[in-house]
Amino acid sequence: MRxxxxxxRIAVPVASLLLLLAGVFYLQPRAMSYNGLNLLFNxxxxxxxxxxxxxxxxxxxxxxxxxxxFVSFVxxxxxxxxxxxxxxxxxxxxxxxxxxxALGVIIYLRDLPSIVVTLGMSFVxxxxxxxxxxxxxxxxxEWARAVMISKPPLVPMAIIASVLLAVFAHLLIMxxxxxxxxxxxxxxxRSVQRAGWxxxxxxxxxxxxxxxxxxxxxxxxxGLTTSADANIALRYTLLSIAGVILGGGExxxxxxxxxxxxxxxxxxxxxxxxxxxxxxSPDWQIGAQGGILIIVLAVRLLLNRLESKGGxx
Numbered sequence: 001m002r003x004x005x006x007x008x009r010i011a012v013p014v015a016s017l018l019l020l021l022a023g024v025f026y027l028q029p030r031a032m033s034y035n036g037l038n039l040l041f042n043x044x045x046x047x048x049x050x051x052x053x054x055x056x057x058x059x060x061x062x063x064x065x066x067x068x069x070f071v072s073f074v075x076x077x078x079x080x081x082x083x084x085x086x087x088x089x090x091x092x093x094x095x096x097x098x099x100x101x102a103l104g105v106i107i108y109l110r111d112l113p114s115i116v117v118t119l120g121m122s123f124v125x126x127x128x129x130x131x132x133x134x135x136x137x138x139x140x141x142e143w144a145r146a147v148m149i150s151k152p153p154l155v156p157m158a159i160i161a162s163v164l165l166a167v168f169a170h171l172l173i174m175x176x177x178x179x180x181x182x183x184x185x186x187x188x189x190r191s192v193q194r195a196g197w198x199x200x201x202x203x204x205x206x207x208x209x210x211x212x213x214x215x216x217x218x219x220x221x222x223g224l225t226t227s228a229d230a231n232i233a234l235r236y237t238l239l240s241i242a243g244v245i246l247g248g249g250e251x252x253x254x255x256x257x258x259x260x261x262x263x264x265x266x267x268x269x270x271x272x273x274x275x276x277x278x279x280x281s282p283d284w285q286i287g288a289q290g291g292i293l294i295i296v297l298a299v300r301l302l303l304n305r306l307e308s309k310g311g312x313x
Contacts (some may be wrong), residue, residue: 013247013263016296020270027277038156040273041266043224045148045161046071048265049217050236051243052169055261056210058244059173059186060203061252062107062114066122067214068237070096072230073125074218079138079228082219086141097211104207105200122237129230136229140222148223162262169258172209182206186254239268242293267292 024040025032031040050071057064064070074093082089103121107114150157173179184192185202193199217236222228245251246267247260271292275284 010248010257010260010263012296012299013260013267016246016292017263017267017270020267020274020292024270024274024277027274031273034154034156038151038158041156041158041162041269043221044158044266044269045165046217046221046224046233047236047239047243047269048162048165048262049213049220050233050240051247051261051265052165052258053210053213053217054240055169055244055247055249055256055258056173056182056206056213057114058241058249058251059182059254059256060104060206061186061254062104062118063241063251064118064210065115065237066118066125067240068234069122069125069129070100070211070214071218071221071233071236072228073129073132074215075222075225075228075232076129076133076138076230078144078219078222079140080132083139083141093215097208097215100211100214101204101208104203108200108203126230133228133230136227138222138228140226140228141219144219144223145226148220162266166259166262169262173256173258178205182209183254183256186252186256239265242290243268246293246296 028036030036050067054064054067074096077089077092077096080089081092103117106112107117148157152160173182181192181197181202182205184197185199185206189199192202218233221233225232243264244256244261245264247262247264248257249255249261
């Protein structure tokens with residue numbers, strides 16, 4: 001029976017996650033416990049949320065190089081305004097979401113490269129984060145802290161939240177009319193226009209939804225760390241892009257996989273623990289994670305070619 005492309009998009013990241021998990025259990029058998037899994041996937045939720053945010057931007061054939069600094073900005077807002085004056089904090093975050101939506105529209109109307117615009121915005125978000133919190137500090141909102149450190153029975157909170165996020169993102173992006181419209185803009189923008197749909201509205205919605213997921217990522221991160229600083233999530237830019245690609249997404253064509261993106265985020269989170277157990281220096285771990293990503297992409301490319309040859313026959 002011929003394997004479909006959609007099945008391959010999920011099969012490869014799942015296999016990667018299982019292989020890494022087996023490696024971790026082999027190196028550290030004590031990880032096969034509730035507390036062990038909780039430690040392994042502790043930071044998975046904010047990374048997965050940032051990955052979904054990046055995936056929405058990539059769904060319309062753009063790329064967001066400000067994701068890490070934006071999540072850091074949100075973390076600073078959450079640890080200060082959202083904790084001390086919740087109403088002001090909510091207004092600031094709503095303004096940030098509206099700014100994201102406006103960016104999506106401006107990039108389209110002015111035909112600007114998203115990489116350049118978002119790279120410029122990374123300095124804006126980073127500067128605002130420093131103004132809000134010049135030095136590491138602040139306090140996480142109690143409700144965010146309570147949710148992130150909760151310990152449900154049988155399965156750690158991070159795994160449950162990741163599963164729920166994958167299901168929610170799949171229904172929103174793959175099953176809803178808005179999700180179809182967003183993916184249609186990335187796949188064939190002219191067809192969307194001919195059908196009478198507004199490309200501007202679709203792009204604004206994609207960017208606004210991405211900002212919502214990124215805001216959730218920043219709040220969850222602060223809930224885990226209890227405080228924030230302006231550089232707390234800088235790595236999330238590369239991690240989010242890698243998570244989307246690892247999960248079966250592509251840079252163009254609106255080809256994305258929400259479930260695969262969450263699995264990709266879990267894999268990258270687990271890779272950090274795996275490399276630590278191998279006693280690889282943190283300075284080299286980013287490069288090692290890149291190597292894992294290259295290997296997975298090579299396997300996926302090989303399987304895609306084998307599928308194409310099988311279909312040609």
